Amino acid sequence: MFSRTAMLWQRCGKGRIQPEVAAKIEQAYKTISNSNSKSLVKKHLTKETYEKLKDITTPMGSTLLDCIQSGAANLDSGVGLYAPDADAYTVFHELFNPLIAEYHSFKNSKHPPSCWGDPVAFSNIDPSNKYIISTRVRTGRSIKDYPFAAKMTEDDYKELEQKISMAVNSFQGELQGTYYPLKLLVPTEQQKLVDDHYLFKEGDRFLTAAKICRFWPTGRGIFYNPSKTFIVWINEEDHMRIISMQKGGDIMAVYKRLKEGAEYLETCMEFAHNDKYGYLTSCPTNIGTAIRASVHISLPHLAANRTKLEEIAGRYNLQVRGTEGEHTESVDNVYDISNKRRLGLTEFMAIKEMSDGIRELIKHEESGDE
Template identity: 30%
Template sequence: MRFSTLIKHPADWMTGGAGEHDAVLTSRIRLARNLRKHSFPGWAKREQRAAALDLMRPAVESLAPMKDAFSQELGDLSSVQKQVLVERHLISRELAARGDGSATVIERRQSFSMMLNEEDHLRMQAIRPGLQLSDAYSALSELDSELEESLEFAFDSNLGYLTTCPTNLGTGLRASAMLHLPGLVLSDQIGQVLQAVSKIGLAVRGLYGEGTESLGNLYQISNQSTLGETEETIIRRLERVIAQVATHERNAREKLLEDDPDMVADKVGRAYGILRHAHIIESKEALNLLSLLRLGGSLGFFPPESVIACDTLLLDIQPAHLQLHSGRKLGPEERDAIRAEIVRSRLQSLDSPDNRLKADGRKSSAEPNNPGDS
């Protein structure tokens, strides 16, 4: 599969789905594995890394879901192509920085992706829309079992799967969910909720993982320890916490709408106005405004399908996606102009939130009553 074919259509996990999708965008499961008789990639010489890659890549490509997959060595991808894959959460920033001896294999619907010779020899990933951690793990576990029939993974009877980083030792499992939490942010509850999540041993990160900031009110919540617990126990606990955070978010949205409808309508309306008419917009501002537009979609200011439109735009307006779209290297000002143009075009048919509120019989608290109402 060509790179252009891979990114031509939105990934399955970008098109919504069951399971808390208003507050939980995606669920992701990652498994880290290493080859028993090979040095870890970070310590291996070039020829050793090449030998490990030659062993793993055919095994990964032979998996049934990987039929017609995109398979490429990182050294054969341009910097823009690698960054597009990072922006789509299909490879890590660490893998993108590597060259010869590293590769990625990505299923055509982008529900599965494999990183070969990153920090570990093999990092497998499954992504699903909404809160579907158990389903994602079940699907990835099948691929893991198939690979173990042809690859000998490094495993210790006491410690479990051996990994480069001690925090991945044991199951090698990293389970995470991407949450959209504007209600908790606007109601000043986000700090309290995230602190509670951290206290029970879970990690909270920004849009692109460890060391990145939260943009667009998007947060990743994941497990930290993988040693001493089964995969099922880790996932059940994380699913329970994610569901609780999603419930808090939903309650916060409804309370904001009940207590201060004008404030909510103002923020949603301003976001709509800027996104529909701006001709220059920076990435950070666009993400934050799309977050408010997405909030408006979940609260009924816009049709339900507007939420999916926002999710797609969240990726398509990223810097590397814009450069790929234009087919040339862009300066910051050009990127901001093209970003605004894409947003205006995609939202052209989205009606004003005021029109939808009137059609639903709702109105601002500042709007006077008709004499017949009293």
């Protein structure tokens, strides 16, 4: 459920907005509202909503500015809204609720209980390795009672790194591996991990504008097993990104590994969660299951008809991105295609939605259907 403290705080309109912060909030609102931005924050930050929210804060002291500053700095944002802490979803619900409902096609009163199901229900959807280059499934987690990245102090980063690294270093079996703090990785090692799509990198302008990249590289790092099929990022955009990946299209193996890792970590620490929105993360696109299941897939025929590609993907609530992910272009007709919905469905349902959609895309690619 939503934090009772946050609900009382929001109803009472608590907040001590300093004049200089109030001026920045007003300027950010004007920048967004007077722009031609197509972002969801532009659509849902109405004058009425702005007036309700401009003078309040969360119990941790987050303001409307913390939520919208990235959208104001990047008017080409698709969403443009970040949560600086878990209570922002409650305190600023007049903005978050309609935006979340639209992005996730979420019409329910609450997110369903977590259900990973049986990974055996899935299989290798491209056993000939003709189309799918790699499969990757990840989920995000935030540790309860800590602010999210936009409001974390340097000490928060250090403390969370210590807590999480102790947990991941206790994995056994296939998941067992080693944690590497970012500040101890030599530049060549770090760049190799980035180039091979194992490690995040600094400098994303959307995250930077949201104040998510402060104190870099303090408190950041990567854990991985020897085969690099199981990875945990610490303090990138969220406190944790838990990732399972491998070459080819064996969704069952990838999903099984992620399920085991996520369930184990839940025994080690308590995550930010509520009944309405499930697991809470910095970006409202990642709440709910926080599952993003994706493939790198070669679709030369469909690439020639991007409208058809997008239309088929849309039927299954899939998102088509460039080869290097969000805000990039396709290279050699290879796309990053993933489930768009993370909220209002279980983990198992999210994987099934992606699996069914990719099967349909492969069918159209093989048939040459226009």
